[in-house]
Amino acid sequence: MxxxxxxxxxxLALALALxxxxxxxxxxxxxxxxxxxxxxxxxxxxxxxxxxxxxxxxTLHVNSDxxxxxxxxxSHSMKPLIxxxxxxxxxxxxxxxxxxxxxxxxxxxxxxxxxxxxxxxxAHVLAVQAWIASAFYLFILMTSNPFxxxxxxxxxxxxxxxxxxDIGLAVHPPMLYLGYVGFSISFSFxxxxxxxxxxxAAWARWVRPWTLVAWIFLTLGxxxxxxxxxxxxxxxxxxxxxxxENASLMPWLAGTAxxxxxxxxxxxxxxxxxxxxxxxLTFSLSLLGxxxxxxxxxxxxxAFATDPTRxxxxxxxxxxxxxxxxxxxxxxxxxxxQGGLFAPISREGALVLNNLLLxxxxxxxxxxxxxxxxxxxLDLKISVGAPFYNLTFAPLFAIxxxxxxxxxxxxxxxxDLLGVTQRLLAAGVTGLVAVAIVWGWVSGGSTLxxxxxxxxxxxxxxxxxxxxERTGLVRLPFATVLHRARGLPRSAWxxxxxxxxxxxxxxxxxxxxxxNSEYIATMKQNDVAHVAGYDLKLDGLFSRQGPNFRExxxxxxxxxxxxxxxxxxxSKRSFTTRGSSTTEAAxxxxxxxxxxxxxxxxxxxxxxxxxxxxxxxxxxIWWGPVLMAFGGMLSLSDRxxxxxxxxxARAKQRLQPAx
Numbered sequence: 001m002x003x004x005x006x007x008x009x010x011x012l013a014l015a016l017a018l019x020x021x022x023x024x025x026x027x028x029x030x031x032x033x034x035x036x037x038x039x040x041x042x043x044x045x046x047x048x049x050x051x052x053x054x055x056x057x058x059t060l061h062v063n064s065d066x067x068x069x070x071x072x073x074x075s076h077s078m079k080p081l082i083x084x085x086x087x088x089x090x091x092x093x094x095x096x097x098x099x100x101x102x103x104x105x106x107x108x109x110x111x112x113x114x115x116x117x118x119x120x121x122x123a124h125v126l127a128v129q130a131w132i133a134s135a136f137y138l139f140i141l142m143t144s145n146p147f148x149x150x151x152x153x154x155x156x157x158x159x160x161x162x163x164x165x166d167i168g169l170a171v172h173p174p175m176l177y178l179g180y181v182g183f184s185i186s187f188s189f190x191x192x193x194x195x196x197x198x199x200x201a202a203w204a205r206w207v208r209p210w211t212l213v214a215w216i217f218l219t220l221g222x223x224x225x226x227x228x229x230x231x232x233x234x235x236x237x238x239x240x241x242x243x244x245e246n247a248s249l250m251p252w253l254a255g256t257a258x259x260x261x262x263x264x265x266x267x268x269x270x271x272x273x274x275x276x277x278x279x280x281l282t283f284s285l286s287l288l289g290x291x292x293x294x295x296x297x298x299x300x301x302x303a304f305a306t307d308p309t310r311x312x313x314x315x316x317x318x319x320x321x322x323x324x325x326x327x328x329x330x331x332x333x334x335x336x337x338q339g340g341l342f343a344p345i346s347r348e349g350a351l352v353l354n355n356l357l358l359x360x361x362x363x364x365x366x367x368x369x370x371x372x373x374x375x376x377x378l379d380l381k382i383s384v385g386a387p388f389y390n391l392t393f394a395p396l397f398a399i400x401x402x403x404x405x406x407x408x409x410x411x412x413x414x415x416d417l418l419g420v421t422q423r424l425l426a427a428g429v430t431g432l433v434a435v436a437i438v439w440g441w442v443s444g445g446s447t448l449x450x451x452x453x454x455x456x457x458x459x460x461x462x463x464x465x466x467x468x469e470r471t472g473l474v475r476l477p478f479a480t481v482l483h484r485a486r487g488l489p490r491s492a493w494x495x496x497x498x499x500x501x502x503x504x505x506x507x508x509x510x511x512x513x514x515x516n517s518e519y520i521a522t523m524k525q526n527d528v529a530h531v532a533g534y535d536l537k538l539d540g541l542f543s544r545q546g547p548n549f550r551e552x553x554x555x556x557x558x559x560x561x562x563x564x565x566x567x568x569x570x571s572k573r574s575f576t577t578r579g580s581s582t583t584e585a586a587x588x589x590x591x592x593x594x595x596x597x598x599x600x601x602x603x604x605x606x607x608x609x610x611x612x613x614x615x616x617x618x619x620x621i622w623w624g625p626v627l628m629a630f631g632g633m634l635s636l637s638d639r640x641x642x643x644x645x646x647x648x649a650r651a652k653q654r655l656q657p658a659x
Contacts, residue, residue, distance in 0.1 A: 003068050006056025007147040010097075013049040013104065014137035016042045020107075020130035024123035028196075036119050039126035040111040046133065047108035054088075054101045057146050061088050067153035070094060070146040076159035076577055078548040083165045089173050090164040092294060092310075093146035098174065099290070100136045102181040106210070107133065110185060117206060124192030125185070132184055135317045143310045159548060159577040168228030172221060176248060179218020180286040183255060185210040190279035191325055194332040199276065204266035207279070209636060211262060215255045216632040222248050223625035234583030234598040236613045238512075238621060241389055246369040247289030253362040254282040257355045264351050267412060268342060273333045274355070280329060284322045285362070291318050292369075343414040350407035350415075357400040364392045401455055401506065404499050405462020408492075409469065427465045431458030445514035452510040459503030463496040491638040497631030505624025508592070511617040519612040522603065532614035534595060535559045536568070541608065549573040551584075554599055554608060558588060570597045592619045 020042035027035025057070070061084045066072045074091045075084055089095040107129040114122050140146070189207040193199040225248070230238040239245060258278040264271045291314045342348040368384040375382045405427060409420045435454035442450075468474060470492060471484045517532040529536045539555045553571040557564065570586035588595040593616045600609025 002056050002059055002063075003065070003147040003149060006053045006060070007145065009049045009053040009056065010137065010141060010147075013046050013053065013100075014134060014141065016046040016049065017130045017133040017137060020046060021127050021134055024127045028120045028123045031120075033119060036123035039123045039130075043104075043107040043111035043126050043129070046130075047104040050097075050101050050104045054097055057094060057097060058085060058088050060147075061085065064157065066155070066157050067150055068146075069148045069150050072150060072154055072157045074160050075157040076548050077156060079159065079165070080547055082167070082170060083160060086164070086170045087160040090160050090169060093140070093144045095173060095177075096136070096140050096144050096294070097146055099177055099181060100133060100140065102174075102177050103129070103133050103136065103184060106182055106185050110210075120196065121189075121192055121203075121206075124195050125188045128188035128191045129184060132188075132321065135320065139310075139313050139317065143313050156577075159575060162549070162573065162575040162578055162580050162582045163232065165582075166228065166232050168224060168232065172224040172228055174221075175217050175224055176221030179214050179216075179221050179255075180248070180251065180289065182210065182214025182217060183251060183283040183286050186214070186255075186258060186279040187283035187325070190276045191328065193276060194328050197332060197335055199272050199336055201266050201269045204262045204275065208259070208262045208266060211255065211258055211279075212632055212636050215252070215259055216629045216636070218248065218252050218255065219625050219629045219632065222252060223622050223629075227622050230618075231585050231587060231596075232582070234585055234611070236516075236518075236585075236596050236598070236611065236615070238618070241368070241385055243369045243373075244289070244293055246365050247285075247292045250362050250365050250369075251282050251285040251289065253358050253365070254278060254285055257358040257362075258282050260351045260354050264348050268348055270342060270348060271352070271355075272336050276333065276336070277329060278355075280322075280325045284325070285366075287318050287321060291315060342412070345410070345417050346415040347407060347410040347412050350403065350410050353403055354400065354407060357396050357403075361393055361396045361400070364389070364396065368392075398452070398455065401459050401502060404459055404502065405465065408466045408495055408499070423469055424462055424465055427458055427461035430461045431455065442515065449510050449514040453507055456503040456506035456510070459506070460500045463500040463503070467493070467496050489638055491635040494631040494633070494635030494638070497634060498628045499631075501624040501627030501629075501631060503624075504620050504627055505622075508617050508620025508622075508624060512615050512621060515616050517614040519610075521610060522607045523610050524605070524607040529610065529612050531595070531612050532616075533560055534565075534614065536595075536597065536612060538608075538610075541602075541606075546573065548577065549575045552599075552602075554597075554610070556586070556597060558595065568595065568597050570599050572599050589619065592617045592623070594618050 020039055023042075024036050024039035027033070027038065060068050060071050061075050062081065064071065064075060064077045064084070066075075070091065070093050074087045074094070079087070087094070089098040107126055110117075110122070110125060110129070114125075117125070186207055189203065189210070193203055222245075225245070226238045229240070230236065258275065261271050261275045261278050265275045291311070294310055294314050368388055372382050372384050405424055406417075406420055409423060410417075431454040434457040435450045438450035438453050467485075467488075470488055471481045473481050476484070519529050519531045521529065523529065523538045525538055525540050527538050529538075536556045536558050539557055541552060541554050544551045544553060551571050551573045553569050556568040556570075558566050558568055566588050568586040568588055571584045572581055573584060574581045583598050583600075585596055585598040593614070596611075596613040596615055598611045600611065602608045
C-alpha cells in the first residue's frame, strides 16, 4: 500500500506541476493577480506530494519490502539502517526521485520566501520551474518508476553496490544535487526575465542568493565526492578527471562565473546579457551532467543506468530546455538594455577577466569530456586524461589565481592598477619568500611546484591584505580597527575566506601530487615497510563478521624514530550477496598530512599485497573547499542579501509585489 501511495503522490505532483506551468503564465498575460498566485499554492502543494513520495520510498527501504523491485535490487535485510536509507539514492530510480524532490524544494522555497519578488516575475519563475519538474516527473513515471512491484516477491534482496555502502554516500549525492538542481532557480529567473523583457540590478539582487546557495552545496558536494573516492576506492587518488567528475566541475566553474557576473550587474547594472547567458549555461551543464550519469553513454563508478530508452528521454529533455532557452535568448537578448560603462582597469574589468578565464576553463573541460565520447561513436578509442588538463586547464587557473587578489581591491568603474599593486607588495613578497624556502628545503619533484606554492601563498596573503586594508589594521588605533571590522559587510569577509580557500586547496594539491611517497609490495607477518620516515610493521591478519559482509583486517603498528605512534587497520570486505568486495583504507592523520594503507589480494603463502602512501598536506585539498563554502555562507548572511531588493511600489501594476 505504501508503494501505491508513493506512486499516486508522484502522479499528483505531476498534475500540480502541469497546472503550475500554465495557469500563472495566463495570469501574467492577463495581469490577473489571482491566477498568478496559483503558482505559489501549487508549488507548495507539489513539494508536499513529491516529499510524501520520497518518504514512501525511504519507508519501503527501511522496512525491507522486497516486493518492490527498487528495494529488492538495492537493499538487504541485514544491511545497517543508515545504508538502507542511503540506498534510496544509491540507484538510478531513487536518485532521480531525490533530484525532483530537491527541484520541488527550491520551487517551494521561492514560493514561501519570495514575497519581495514582483508578482509577475514570481509567477514566471515558478512556471519555468514547473516546466522542468513536469519533464522529469514524466521521465520517472514512464522510464524509471521506483515503485514497481514484483509479482512473486523474493525473500531477500540483492543488496546495495558495496562501494556505495559508505557514510560519504549519505552526504555526497544530496549535497551534489542541491548544487546541481539549485542552479535551476537561476535558470528560471533568466527565462522569466527574457519572457518579461525586463532585467535590472534588482533582478540580480534577487537571483544572487539562490545562485550562492547552489554554489555552496555544489562546492561541498564535489569536495565530499573527492574525499570519498580518495579513501573508499583504495588507490589513494582524489581526482581522476572522470567524465562524471567533470560533469560536476563544469557547472561549478560556470556558477562561479555567474556569481561574479551577477555582482557586476547588481552594483553597476552592467553585463546583463552575459549574466542571463551564464544563468542558462550553468543549469544546462547541470542537465548535461544528469544525461552523462543516467544515459549509459559512459562507464563509471558514479554512473547509473544502461537502458538506452532512458538516455533518449533525457536527451530529449536536454534538447528541449537547452535548445529552447538558447533560442529564446537569441531572440530576446538584443532587446535588453545595456547597463553602465566602465574602464578595463576596474573591479568590473577584473570580474570580466574572471568570467573569461572561468568560461574558457569550463570549455576546456567540456571538450575533454565530450571529445572521447564523440570519437567512440566513430569507433575510435581516445582517452583524455591528466596530461591534457595539465597542459590546458592548469595554466588558465594559474592566471586566474594570479589575478584573484587584485579584483576585490580595485575601485568600481575606474581602478588604479599601480596603487593596488603597491598595496599587494607585501603579499607578493610573502609568496616569493615561500618559493625560496620551498626551493631550498625540498628536493625532487617538479621545478614548477615551488612557484605554485608561492602562488597559493600569494592568494591567501592577498585575501588577508584586503581585510587589513578595509579595517586599517596597520595605520589606525586598535579600537577603530575593531569598530571597522565589525561594520565590514559580511560579504567582504566571505570573499576573503573564499579566495583564501583557493590558495589553501592549491597548496594541498601541489604538495600531494609532487612529494607523495609510495610503497607497494607483498608483506608477511612481522615484515616492516619504510615510508617517508615512518615504519609500518604488519603484526598479523584476522577476520571479522560484519552485518552483511565478511571482513579481513590487517594490523599495522606505526612508529617513527623508534617511537610508537598508532595502529592502522585497513581491511577488505567481501559481500557474498553481491559477490564483490571493497577495500577499506586506513588513514593516519598527522597535521594536514596522512599515512594511507590499503590492501590487495592474499597469496597462497599467506602474504598480502599492500599499498602504503605518505601524502603531505593532502587534507588542505579539502580544507580549501570547506573554507570557500564557509565564505559563501558568510556572504549569504550579509544583510543586503537577507533583505533583498526593496519592494516595488504597489501603484505599478506590472511590478506589483507578490502576496
